[in-house]
Amino acid sequence: MSMSSYFAQAESLDAANPLAPARQLFDLPSDQRYFLGNSLGPLTHAAREAVNQAVNAEWKTGLVRTWHDGDWFSLATATGNRIAHIIGAPSGSVIAGDSTSIALFKVLSAAAQKNATPTRNVLLCDINNFPTDRYVARSVADLFHLHYKECAVSEMATHFNDNVAVATASMIDFRSSEIHDVASVTAAAHAVGALVVWDLAHATGIIPCDVERHGIDFAVGCGYKYINGGPGAPAFMYVAPHLVNDVQQPIPGWFGHDAPFAFEDTYRPAQGIARFSSGTTNVLSMKALHGALEVFEKFPISSIRAGSIALGDYFIAGFDEHLSSSGFSLGSPRNSGARGGHVALLHDRAQELTEELIGDGFIVDFRPPNVIRIALSPLFLRFDDVAALIGRLSDAT
Ligand SMILES: Cc1ncc(COP(=O)(O)O)c(C=O)c1O
Incomplete structure (x- = not known):
C-alpha cells in the first residue's frame, strides 16, 4: 500500500472510530503527537477540574x-x-x-x-x-x-x-x-x-x-x-x-x-x-x-482494548510496508492477542532517532539498548497520528 493510501485509510478509520469522542476529554498540546500514554498519561479536563x-x-x-x-x-x-x-x-x-x-x-x-x-x-x-x-x-x-x-x-x-x-x-x-x-x-x-x-x-x-x-x-x-x-x-x-x-x-x-x-x-x-x-x-x-x-466510566475497558489493538495493527501494517526494509525491526509480538498497549520498534540508532522524533513533535521514548517505545492509547490518539508517525519514521533513515 502506498503512503498516500495508508493515510487515506487512516482518514476512514478515524471517521468510523467509536472512541473518537473520548479525545475531547483530554487537554492535549496542539503541536505534539503523544505516544507515551504508557509513561505519563496526558491531562484530562476532569483531572484539572478535580x-x-x-x-x-x-x-x-x-x-x-x-x-x-x-x-x-x-x-x-x-x-x-x-x-x-x-x-x-x-x-x-x-x-x-x-x-x-x-x-x-x-x-x-x-x-x-x-x-x-x-x-x-x-x-x-x-x-x-x-x-x-x-x-x-x-x-x-x-x-x-x-x-x-x-x-x-x-x-x-x-x-x-x-x-x-x-x-x-x-x-x-x-x-x-x-x-x-x-x-x-x-x-x-x-x-x-x-x-x-x-x-x-x-x-x-x-x-x-x-x-x-x-x-x-x-x-x-x-x-x-x-x-x-x-x-x-x-x-x-x-x-x-x-x-x-x-x-x-x-x-x-x-x-x-x-x-x-x-x-x-x-x-x-x-x-x-x-x-x-x-x-x-x-x-x-x-x-x-x-x-x-472518570473517562473510564464513559468508555468501557473492553472498547479501549479493541481500540488499542486496532491502532497497534494499523501501526504494524505501516511498519511492514514502509519501515521493515530500512533498519527497523519489531520488538513486540506481532499477534495482537499477545501484545499490550505499546509497540517496541528496534533500530541500531534508536536513541538518536528518538531525539529527532521528539524534536519534530512525535513524543516517543528510548529504552536501552535499541528500543523506541510507541504507546498507542486509543482514548486520545487518532489513526492519523499513527500514519504521520509512520511517514516520519520512513523519512528517518
Ligand atoms: C512495570 C513498572 N512497575 C513499577 C514502576 C515504578 O513505579 P513507581 O515509580 O510508581 O514506583 C514502573 C515505572 O515505570 C513500571 O513500569
Missing part, C-alpha cells in the same frame, strides 16, 4: 473540616473502586496510595509473611521485570530470609514447587509489550501453594486484567500511565477479599488502623483493603487521579 475544586474550594474554604465534611477520608478507597472497575476486581478490594515501588514492597511483604515457612523459602521474580520490581523483590527476600530467584515468566511454571512462597511478575513487559499468561501462571503457583503478586502497571487502563476471574492474590499498578492520574500519581494495591483480613502489611500507620482517631496505644488493622493504607492520603494528587478515572 484539582481546581480541591484547591480553590475544599482547601481554601473548607480547610481541615473537609476531612470530615468532604470526601478526603474516603478518597483512597473511592479511587480504588474506580480502578477496581477497570481491572476486573470487586468493589472494596483496591486502595490507591503510595508509589508502585512502595505498594509492591507492602504486598510482597504481606504475601511473604503469610506464606513463608522454613521450607517454603523461595521468592521467585520475573527476570525481565521493571528494575524497581526486581530491587524491591530482592529486598523483601532478604528481609524475610528467603532465597531470591529470577526466571522468565514463561519458565515460571517449571520453577514452581513446594519451596516457593511467593512469585512476582508483570502482566505486560515494559520493554516488549508482551502479555504474560496471568491465568496459567497464577494457577500453576496455586497448585504448589505459592502466592502470586502481579504488577499491572502497563496493563491498567489499556487492557482488561480480569483480576478476580484469574484468582489473582495480590496486584499493584501505576496511577500515572494509562489511567492518566498525573505526574507522581498514587499507585494502587489489590488484595483478594478472601486473603485481605488474614494478611498484614509492613507499615502499620494510623491510616490503616481500625480507628485512626481513637489514638490507641497499639495497632489494630482496619478490616479489608483499608489496612493497606499507611499515612495521610495525598489529597491533591489523589484528586487528580480520581478525576482522571
Whole structure:
C-alpha cells in the first residue's frame, strides 16, 4: 500500500472510530503527537477540574473540616473502586496510595509473611521485570530470609514447587509489550501453594486484567500511565477479599488502623483493603487521579482494548510496508492477542532517532539498548497520528 493510501485509510478509520469522542476529554498540546500514554498519561479536563475544586474550594474554604465534611477520608478507597472497575476486581478490594515501588514492597511483604515457612523459602521474580520490581523483590527476600530467584515468566511454571512462597511478575513487559499468561501462571503457583503478586502497571487502563476471574492474590499498578492520574500519581494495591483480613502489611500507620482517631496505644488493622493504607492520603494528587478515572466510566475497558489493538495493527501494517526494509525491526509480538498497549520498534540508532522524533513533535521514548517505545492509547490518539508517525519514521533513515 502506498503512503498516500495508508493515510487515506487512516482518514476512514478515524471517521468510523467509536472512541473518537473520548479525545475531547483530554487537554492535549496542539503541536505534539503523544505516544507515551504508557509513561505519563496526558491531562484530562476532569483531572484539572478535580484539582481546581480541591484547591480553590475544599482547601481554601473548607480547610481541615473537609476531612470530615468532604470526601478526603474516603478518597483512597473511592479511587480504588474506580480502578477496581477497570481491572476486573470487586468493589472494596483496591486502595490507591503510595508509589508502585512502595505498594509492591507492602504486598510482597504481606504475601511473604503469610506464606513463608522454613521450607517454603523461595521468592521467585520475573527476570525481565521493571528494575524497581526486581530491587524491591530482592529486598523483601532478604528481609524475610528467603532465597531470591529470577526466571522468565514463561519458565515460571517449571520453577514452581513446594519451596516457593511467593512469585512476582508483570502482566505486560515494559520493554516488549508482551502479555504474560496471568491465568496459567497464577494457577500453576496455586497448585504448589505459592502466592502470586502481579504488577499491572502497563496493563491498567489499556487492557482488561480480569483480576478476580484469574484468582489473582495480590496486584499493584501505576496511577500515572494509562489511567492518566498525573505526574507522581498514587499507585494502587489489590488484595483478594478472601486473603485481605488474614494478611498484614509492613507499615502499620494510623491510616490503616481500625480507628485512626481513637489514638490507641497499639495497632489494630482496619478490616479489608483499608489496612493497606499507611499515612495521610495525598489529597491533591489523589484528586487528580480520581478525576482522571472518570473517562473510564464513559468508555468501557473492553472498547479501549479493541481500540488499542486496532491502532497497534494499523501501526504494524505501516511498519511492514514502509519501515521493515530500512533498519527497523519489531520488538513486540506481532499477534495482537499477545501484545499490550505499546509497540517496541528496534533500530541500531534508536536513541538518536528518538531525539529527532521528539524534536519534530512525535513524543516517543528510548529504552536501552535499541528500543523506541510507541504507546498507542486509543482514548486520545487518532489513526492519523499513527500514519504521520509512520511517514516520519520512513523519512528517518
Ligand atoms: C512495570 C513498572 N512497575 C513499577 C514502576 C515504578 O513505579 P513507581 O515509580 O510508581 O514506583 C514502573 C515505572 O515505570 C513500571 O513500569
